[in-house]
Amino acid sequence: MNEHPSAELLLSATRGFDYLFCNDLDGAQKHFAGKDDPFHLLGQGVCAFMEAALGMESELLVEATRCLTLSEAGARRQQKAPKSRVNQRFPPGLEWEILNADAVVLLGLTSALSESYMGYLQCMYSLNSAHSKFTKLYKTVFPNGLDSYKTPAATPAPSRKPSVPSLRSVSTATTTTYTEVTETAVYTTPTKSFFARWTSSAATSTVSFQNPDEPMPPDGPVEEFIIAGTAFGFGLFNLVFSLLPKRVQSVVGFLGFKHDRKLALQALAVSATKNDVHSVFAGLVLMTYHGVVLLMSGYQADEQHILKQYRAIVDNIEARYPEGALWILNRAKILRMSHDAEGAIHVLRDGLRPDRKYTFAQADTLLVFELAWTLLGQRRYHEAAEMFIKITEINSWSHATYYFLAAGCYVSLGDTTRAQELLDAIPDLIDKRKINGKDLPTEVLIKKKLEFYKEKQKRRGGKEKEYAQAIKISIAEELAIFWNTHARIERRLALAHIREWSALSPPISTPPSSSTHSLPVPTPTTPSFPWSPRTPKGLSGFSRPGTPKDTHFAHSTSNIPLNGSVLGNPNNLPDLDTPDELALRSLLLGIAHRTAGDFDASRHFLKEACALNSSIAVSTWIGGVAMFELAVLELKVVEAKEREAAAVGSVGGLSGGGGLGAGLHDAVKRLTEWDRALKSAAKKLDAALALAPNSVDLSSRLDSRVSMLRDEIELKREKLGI
Template sequence: MSRLGSWFRGATPKPSANPSPAGSQVDLRAQEIRLMEDAMTSAAMIMNDDIDGAEERLKKFDSTFHSLGMSVCIFMRSILGFEKAIMTEASNRLTDCENNAWNEMKKAQKDAGTANENDERIYPPGSEYALVMAEAQLMSAIVAVLHESLTEGIKGFYKLRKAFITLDGIMEAEIAYLKKKGFQPDGSESKATSTPDDNSDDADLEFVDADESHSGAQTPFQYEGHLDGKLKDLALDGDEKFTGSEEKLAAKSGFEGGPDSDLFTDPVDIFIHSGVNMCFGVLLLMISMVPPAFSRLLSIIGFKGDRERGVQMLWKSSRFNNINGAVAGLMLLAYYNGLLGFADILPSEEDVHNGAVVGYPKARCAALLASMRSRYPDSGLWRLEEARVKGNSQDLYGAIEILKNNTSSKMRQVSALNNFELSLDSMYVQDYSGMRDNFLRCVELNDWSHALYYYIAGCAELENYRNAYHAEKKDEAKVQRHKKRAEELFRKAPTVAGKKKLLARPLPFEQFASRKIQKWEERSKALKIDLVDAVGVSPTQEMVYLWNGIKKMQGPDLEKAYAALSWDRLTTSEEARNKIKAETDEQAVQDVCRAAIVRSLGRFEEARDLLEDVLVLDRLAFKGATKDDYPLPAAHYEMAVLAWAEVLKPEVRKSLSPKTADDAGSESSGSDEKEWIRQKMDDCQSWLDKVAKWEAFVLDARIGMRVQTGMDTIRWYKREHGWATA
């Protein structure tokens, strides 16, 4: 029996002695559509920075769709502000929404028409409510993982599995309908649907994994279904190849035609199609970004993410002018401008132009952003993304200008995000007073990590102190003012650390900051100097490296950052300075930060020399309660980035690839260059594999996400060039 079969068990309506008139069914359908469209229109106000207005309008009706809209409101408040009380409220509201959707879905199944009528549907009866339930489960999972409790986090991953199965059933129905209509996706070797003879373990799974309080068989906790094959079977984003008499309609298939498709014209079908692509895209993308160090958590839910397919499905949903399309667009821009903004190992612009899904499509993102800004002209979210685009294009000063003019959002959460981005950009351009003030404003705007905000504000004041200390015309009052303020901020940070946790673990950056300050306190006592004078290599530039601001900086700012890492910036005696320099982890921090800067400046051999000084160090040198434990794995990662950078730079290939006695344009030389590129790819993969398998360290998740993106890129490149291995 097909996977959908168990969904229909018991759902076939019994003949009634007094059947409802057809007209009443039409009226009910029309009412459902009106409620759904009103709820979506109301919820879309969120994307225009008007959560209050959205909630006020959504309160007017109590349909399941309005319940979903209210849930989206509280969900957006919770993830944008990271406030515990709001997260708890979001969890409760999402649970209510999920239960309501379950009841409505069961009612729709019971009230379904005849089999002949159902055969003309794209989706089985009740699919719209199944989608609402999956959206609630997906949002619940995200909130749970962001919650402090490990128990809640595990429940969240279980919710992901449930949403996965629900969406799987809806997508299966869509594929079956398209095939029935003659749109035969290419790739018949993959299983698109289960058959009555299918002996797979999940052939009889419930379409929806019921809560424990509901009757019916439960799905196994470990899900290893066939979605991967199903999605491979379903080509996406312009790659469709159809057969049959309707080949001329291929361009208008439901997968390419977007809102104008001949297939997706019914409002309920549009809601389902755009919503499934949005939800599935978010789910696949989110799981794919889990760093290698968290691989054990993935085993809980038993399936893998797929970054390429997730991104493609989000692009598909973003074409629709509804709340689903807007959320998909926001996720895409957050992914490209956020995650990929931190990544180094990405396809070239030429590769992206030729279809590399794992890369950063600048033109396409610009068009998407323009579309979203026209749809929601009052929203600061889209202006924030515009600033991120500027930053990723190495126009930090242009980004700062946009952010400074984007502080008047009606949503405090949007203002908080905008201010945090402004804080980071101020740090990258080394505007230390602006950096200090903006990070302190973060304390006022949200509750996520006050310890981190105070710590980085202290780093900014430290740089102001060092500037004043080394000024040609020293102003002693100014020197002492900055010194006192820096110490106050550093000492404040540990007092507010630990109030936020992720899966019962301290936030990595809070743990990092607390260890740093403890190290400086111990050093100040040992050397008999003040806390601020005991700080070693620039902690500001260290933070720039860890946030990969180096990627956004141009030459002059990079040179200034390199100088800021000098030991001459310290404010203590030469004897004390030499003792600080002698600490292995301290020197390694400087070498890694400088290597990243000179690599960004194109000085690859200099970068390699600095990294090799780190790579020869013993791991034991980085062990200890206050030791910086990330420089050694970071150095391995930087070696991978160097190998990739050399692949992307034609002038580097020309100078470093093997030479032959033949002319440079000869077939032999071309073969040598290809072999050299493949060797560099293997080197890159080897360095990444080492970091992926590294033992736990404080910032393993942050570096791990960059590693994961790099591994996706290498996997894509090898596949494209026929170098992939089984």
Template sequence: MSYSPHAAATQLASALRGFDHLFANEISSAKKVFASETDPFHLVGAGCLCFLEASLGLETSKMSEATRLLSLAEAGSRTALKTAAKSKSRASAAFPPGLEYEIANADTVVLLGITHALSESYMGYLQCIYAMNSAHGKFSKLYKTVFPNGLDSHTTPSITPFSWTPSVTPSPAVSPAITPKTSSSNLSLETSAFTSNSNKPAHPAAKPSLSFFSIAGRWGSGSSSPASSSTSSLSPPTPNGTLSVVEAGNPEEIQNLKNLIIAGTAFGFGLFNLVFSLLPKKAQSVAGLFGFAHSRRLALQALAVSAEYATEGEVHGVFAGLVLMTYHGVVLLLSGYQADEARIIREYEGVVRGIEARYPKGALWILNRAKILRMTYDSESAIRVLKGGLEETRKDAEGEHSEGFKQADTLLVFELAWIYLSQRQYIESAEAFIKLTELNSWSHGTYYFIAAGCHISLAHSDGVSPDEKEKYLNQAQRLLDAIPNLLDKRKMGGKELPTEVLIKKRLAFYKEKQKRRGGDEAKFAECIRISPADELGIFWNTHNRISPSIAEAHIKDWSALSPPVGIDSPYMARPPSTTTPDLDTPDELALRLLLLGIAHRSIGCVGIRIKNNSSASTEPASSSSSYIDTSGAAPESIVESTSSSFLFEELTPYADNTSACLRASRQLLSAAHALQSSIKVSTWIGGLAMFELAVLDLKEVEVEENNEKNGNSINPGSSADLKNRWKKALESARIKLDVAMALAPNSVDLSSRLDSRVVMLRDEIGMKAEMLGVTA
């Protein structure tokens, strides 16, 4: 076997057709393409497809097959790389022979490592670190080769997340360090590559240098046109000072290889850094023993560079876009507070729009379109998008593409189920969660637990007849009774999922409560008064982006339970007097306080989304964005105006009570934390309550700032005073996060989830401090 750039480029072009099928949900066609050849690119494609099926569906059988295929791809790419390294044949002087195989090899290594992290357990994280140890040197070497002067020197400023300049030259052992510039105006990522009318991103001409990019046609010529690559790509000056054309072969083939190398290196390096930056702190400490260093900011910057190539169909660019979408969605959902939410929405929207235009029926892009709508408080539109996407994939599955992307479709149903729950559409939510048991093999016990919670909520809804209440409780009991067998059958890597550990404890808790109260233990659903769906919803932060009317409905339901809460607000109900209280343990009382605190904060923050009456818009948002600036104002004053579910008219009735709700939220969350020493089972509540208090610290100042900008503040202060208030809030939030982590050791349920949320919120705090030019 000999190395040939032409053969490599031909193999790559064929494999890219398979990826096009994959991204368009045409799984059968993609599998046929990947199975047609045994070169590294096709092997990587087959392994990557199976990896996506495994990771998106969290299916053990698929994970085993993905590991097998990726191992074959890793061995094949390693062999091809060795062969190429011995060859004198090369596509151009722009890169060493076989560098494309080195990238393919690194791809397989990192994908193999990520499979271990999917368990959300510390052991899984440690296995991930161990597996990815071998990838560390690969990515550092590739980064140093392809980006010898760092990313900033050769990227379009408009797609750079932050205008940082590498402060040191990267070395194989340590990720390049970066130094943020002081100007907060630079903290912007505009994905112009996706919003431009052009099908290909524009790049500035690179400054003359001997770097990789000065001899790569894409950058040296300032054009992305494959046709221009053969005539404009020049080698470094020869000893006598002349220039010579060094491109050989088909210019489109050469360009494809260059795109792979640039986008692939940026993607792999960015993904590697991002994965480590998102690991819980305890796992990061172990990673430090391996000599790993990481930077979340540099990771996002590298992914943005790679994502530029998504509109050209370069596979790493598409995956980089998917990673950025996922990251933005997770930050918006779980961090609780964002230093610049409008910017994140714009970035998210830009990435989705660009890839969605190329693959309009791809379930992954439909999913992220819906997530944007959900994050901008337009849940009704999100539901329409998801239902429309599922209908399209159903039609495709019945057509020539008989095997759709079932795992991606499952994510649509999963997102739909949570949105239904957030909208208190309990029947639809329960049906969607049960539907998930038909679509994947992940924790069916968790799906049953949430669905049971939906039926419990229905049983205790206003206006429900005694017969209907009994029907809903019986259905909930049937689901709860089925859970133990489901949990025994389902273990990830021989270990229980953290969610399932929590569920087992809750089932035992309910049975003990029913027995203690003298009820029939076989009907323990009768004693459950706070829905298990709402409880698990806390971990997915379901209640943070609900409308004020839904938050009010929740408050009335939870406060109507006896005994009385003991903390007043404009929306609290008064429970009837009873000798047998609905809630009779510190666990339940603390859980109610936590939920009420989150719901009150949601109402208290509506002012952030209301502009002054003279410029507020009541028009529905366009399908492309839920942020509308009706007055040409600066980005920070963009109005959120959405269709039907969150109109301006719905917000304003709550505006007068925002201060009271914020005060109540602090009292409620503090009370939940104060019960921590008395809690027996739900030991996670104290740490999460402290996390929510940290979010509240930041949200309160954000509300004050918004009121002062809109002239609604009772006691407006100076800009210096506002800056000082922000500094105090940032300091207070950081202290509370330290307390939250101290209350969440490994033994606490879902502590790794809280750990990751704390990491994200710390980043947002750091971002806000940088924007303000303060230290906290």
């Protein structure tokens, strides 16, 4: 059998990507620079794009655009060139169509990174073009759908919004990394898929291109490229558009963009099983998606399945590129999402060790970023502050945000002097970072918070230039709400937070006691306070022998207003003297109590935060987030009951009596509880969006979280059959 005419160039370009995935960016760039064909030019463009995207290095966008434009033009010329027929599954020249579409997509994303109005328009134009290209490719490469292809992890289908039946493995007992999907192909044509609106204009044949008299050759590198590339592009479009905020979806829907998230994940999973370059990028997209769902949705209908899929993808790629920073990052994320934060910290520190053979600074930024948030979640504030500052040394994106987070860490440590130094630097950092005269969304919020605490310091009678003294709830912990940091911390850390926030004046309202999830009485380890705040049952103290110093009650007595004149509070105001701060405390207490397992107290504080929403002046985002957290709580309560019932059943077996009738009664009761909780959660999500219009800070982030949780609710209904 003759070798495919494009195979040599493709294999050479693949070796360049091998360097890139092993962190050897210099090696990759040198390899790609050795040839000027479209494959190698695309590689050069990808290197520049990844540097620009991961490191937010805008000066690299010009080089990325140059290389990608040349690659796109070269692939277009190859498409038009005459081609000889070879013994293969696909029509000749299809690889150039995929390469061209890849370049168009990356050109669009590069335009978007400029964060300019014209850049966004160019991005939409490019995506529109690539969208129709991948429609045509999908129909050609997968005329009978994707169901005969392998996907990662031998478990049921990806746990996302269903649009096709679940994928099932050949045997439920299999333990292999990849499983063959044997279900009947539902998508014989993609007329009901993501690209349905374009099928009339994408005139392609769905018949096989293989002569039935010729033997089917094994897939070579070009065939792998075609299959993996088509599945990747198709899946990427589906997934990206499904994750856009609803308000944006309504706009792009006008252009014909639809989405089918489950089909997207299936396509990406098919791509991820191959050995082509696209398979690595498909794996990266899937890792990112699974990580986002685990972190941000608040509740997962099948968390263990997501983790299993996530691990299988990471295992597969990490086995090929063990030193790659992006796979190390996702290994750490899996550990953190599995409640092993210390294991995640170990993996991240090992991935950042100074004796590594190759380093990729932009990818290292992601490791440091993840490490900083993980340390913050562990209440290791000094280490977290150091990592947030370190990010500014290797990354140019929003130094103001990282300084703000580091300042919050020092507030938690009681070092208001160091916190003030960092806060004082923020205004200049924001001015330097302005893009087209606009601040980033996080920086808009930060500027409001700085003015808020300056005004508070004036009310307290202190020096305005020392307004860090007025911050009583760490601004780092406040921003951590947007990253959902407190949802997966250990119970002991949630208790430490509860003690700290409950100790602030004025006293908290007394939440109801939970008979099922009440907290045990910890051992007191904190100083006495000049007031006697009411604390929830069982929160009078806390300790854990051998815990790092930072993980205990982090506020030192220097930041507790024992004497108003000492910390610039001669007017002797309470720690929290505005509805904004009281609502923030209630929101944080609601989240922390839920993490600690006290659902009644959690509901009490989250409702309290919602009730204060109309009185909030600056932090108008709190009401919508609190309502979202109430929706999560509805689901967590029933989930906990179900878990407890399962534990009791596994211990007692069938010896408890009751027979079939009792079992049926329990099943009906369970379905009724879930139906009520799912309906209640859905209503609360509607209310959350109503409380978060575009004028509210970071409302698009809440919009995306609502979308993810709605998908989980629908999946749970499907699993329960209700």
